[in-house]
Amino acid sequence: MLEKLHAHIDAHFEAHLDRVRRFVRQPSVSADGTGMKEMAELLATEIVRLGGRAEVCPTAGHPVVYGEFGVGAPKTLLVYGMYDVQPVVGEVWVVPPFGGEIIDFPPHGLCLVSRGATNQKGPLASFFNVLETCRAVTGTFPVNLKLVIEGEEELGSPHLPDFIRANKARLTADAVYFPAFSQDLTGKVVMYLGVKGIVFFELVCRGGEWGGPTTRAVHGSNAVWFHSPTWRLIHALSTMLAPDQKHILVDGFYDEVEPPGEEDRELLERLAATFNPETSLQAHEVRRFKYDLSGVDLLKKYLYQPTLNIDGIISGHTAEGTKTVLPHEARAKLDCRLVPRMRPDLTIRRIREHLDRHGFGDIELVPHDAYPWAKTSVRAGVVQALIKSFRDLGFEPEIWPHLGGSAPFYLFSDELGLPFAMGGLGHGGRAHSPNEYATVEGLRLFEKSAVNFLYNFAAG
């Protein structure tokens, strides 16, 4: 059966590429709303054309496209996708960014070069090609499918939680799947079984009863007898992280941090064999790690330590030239990456308590985004089905217990109580940048691996 399905993919690959190009040619920039309505309607039309039931569900922001393919199969897969892309304003491309052109793109070979090619319309359209393939060859699907395709991923998914909570009843399933390309530049398949959580917040120090200018910057000579909110914020921050940047000094910050469990330790041992720290240093143009460690020990720091990062800080005169002012306000944006089993609310509370205890009760803490970490066991059926789909095609995946970054997968793991998996063969790059691309051969490989994944999951 899989051979027949793969043969169909090869035989109809030109038509499949046309679908991918149709998806990327429809602009859908969530930041300014360009083409969002049209893209949502395009998706709904495609779902209906493939025999599904589609609904464009309004939210307080851009709508969620919901689709259902009920085929009476024993298992149900919830597919999470996104239809929005990053803006292209001010970018210089070798092709029109919404042109969907396929060109020779050294050193990657023949590529679709287009906004959304890899993040994530390429994988999404390819998944629709997989559905077309199953339906054309078998008349049905190996699993029931529910599609949740949001239009605000690039904005931080602000209204997805509302949608998930409001639709819990109809979002029952056995697992969640996120179509994505898993191969790196060298062709290696890299799998992540989870994500870290995040809290993003601002610290704002303003002049007030404690001292300092309250309404505007004043002449810098007054620093001799008035306090500075800028210095105050700097002193407050300096109490929160050790100077070697290895240890967060906020009381209780690590209380819920859990060392890797047995399953993770096994994964780490295997991961250390293929993980090359030099690649990471080179990719980021960094000369050395904070830690003089390697292998499993370095991976443990990377995956199981939380962060307290300053994303930005600003105060006073920052333009060119000399201007001497005593600022009335200083602002810093920070984020903490949360590892198992940290909680966003406890993290924020401890930072607040730390500031209060150190005499900085006047410094305002403004929480912005926050969500917890999420993980699925490597033993979960949906994960094993994905691993098998790689192996079926001759690829041994490098498996990471979770990502260093964050995504709101807790909505599936915590809110819906479902295991999740993400990925597929294929390679793309330059997400959020000019000349975003996906290799044409990768698009074909993705379809084959995703077909296998669906059948593996159904059989698992």
Add this chain to the structure above:
Amino acid sequence: MLEKLHAHIDAHFEAHLDRVRRFVRQPSVSADGTGMKEMAELLATEIVRLGGRAEVCPTAGHPVVYGEFGVGAPKTLLVYGMYDVQPVVGEVWVVPPFGGEIIDFPPHGLCLVSRGATNQKGPLASFFNVLETCRAVTGTFPVNLKLVIEGEEELGSPHLPDFIRANKARLTADAVYFPAFSQDLTGKVVMYLGVKGIVFFELVCRGGEWGGPTTRAVHGSNAVWFHSPTWRLIHALSTMLAPDQKHILVDGFYDEVEPPGEEDRELLERLAATFNPETSLQAHEVRRFKYDLSGVDLLKKYLYQPTLNIDGIISGHTAEGTKTVLPHEARAKLDCRLVPRMRPDLTIRRIREHLDRHGFGDIELVPHDAYPWAKTSVRAGVVQALIKSFRDLGFEPEIWPHLGGSAPFYLFSDELGLPFAMGGLGHGGRAHSPNEYATVEGLRLFEKSAVNFLYNFAAG
């Protein structure tokens, strides 16, 4: 004689106002060069018309206008002035900013409302009116005069040092005088006998061999294993000033700081009688001083303590919204106000040594502007002549040993070895702001006090 001169001022005051308006109607914005050439020529023409010798001296920036009135008098006064003004771009005025209009301007009464009215074309043109008065009534001047009128004061006088050093031979004089309005809103005359010095510099922390991203910001999740230049700059800064902001922790920073001498202590005792700290808090919208002190003790802190002020700091993502990055660079602009007998070179060197000693040798220290403090004794003839000119007209000046701010008067005191004095009756406000003004009655009072000053100085 003074009566005759004052009568001449009153009799010709309409014509005198016309000169002031002619000066302010000629735009002369050093920041973008608008009208600078025309203003320099206007000044040279006026000097010649008053019987002097004028020269427009090129510099690497805007020219210095030099003038001489040699009348064979025993004493010579060097008059320092400025002919450039701040830009008006984007400002909203009640009159055209270069219109030279005289309007009722509550609560100040009849005012010249114009860019330059108080800073400093109003006082400068009024001083030309004084010269016209002396010449018309007496046919000569009580002192020889040398005029140095620069066109880059609003830019920080970058080329005035070159001019002064290159022209030392012909800049011989007995004292220096800077025409300015000395009366505050209430009519009180406030005199300053000197200025603090300043060093303005940047601290720049970039990723490098020590760690951190070296060429661009990277994804914030990497903060778990890469260093942050932002945190590093914050930790470096936090070692430089005590958290209560009362003491600079840089070794040797205070070594050259001198307590007030006997003359200054006497001035402070008198000053404390009229100095009202509440006025300063209110004017700057600040609730409290750093120090729980008053009177002489508070004044001592204000005048005899150096500062280490952060004028601005910037790093990473500072725009609206969430963006998690690990920045590759952090920059802070700082200035130190230098009190007697601190030296700019030693101050910079000690900050550099402090950073090195605390392990921050990689943080770049970029010196920008720097010049020393400058003071003239209250007993100097030129100062006594100015004080007497106020008393002549019934005003008892409040005398400050020096200003909290800075100006490059060391060029006169140190380079030329001359005592200096600044001021005159008159009141203006809103310098550097829309609706800059000078009261018409203040312009008249300035002329009378400046006539008296010239005669007092000649006789002293």
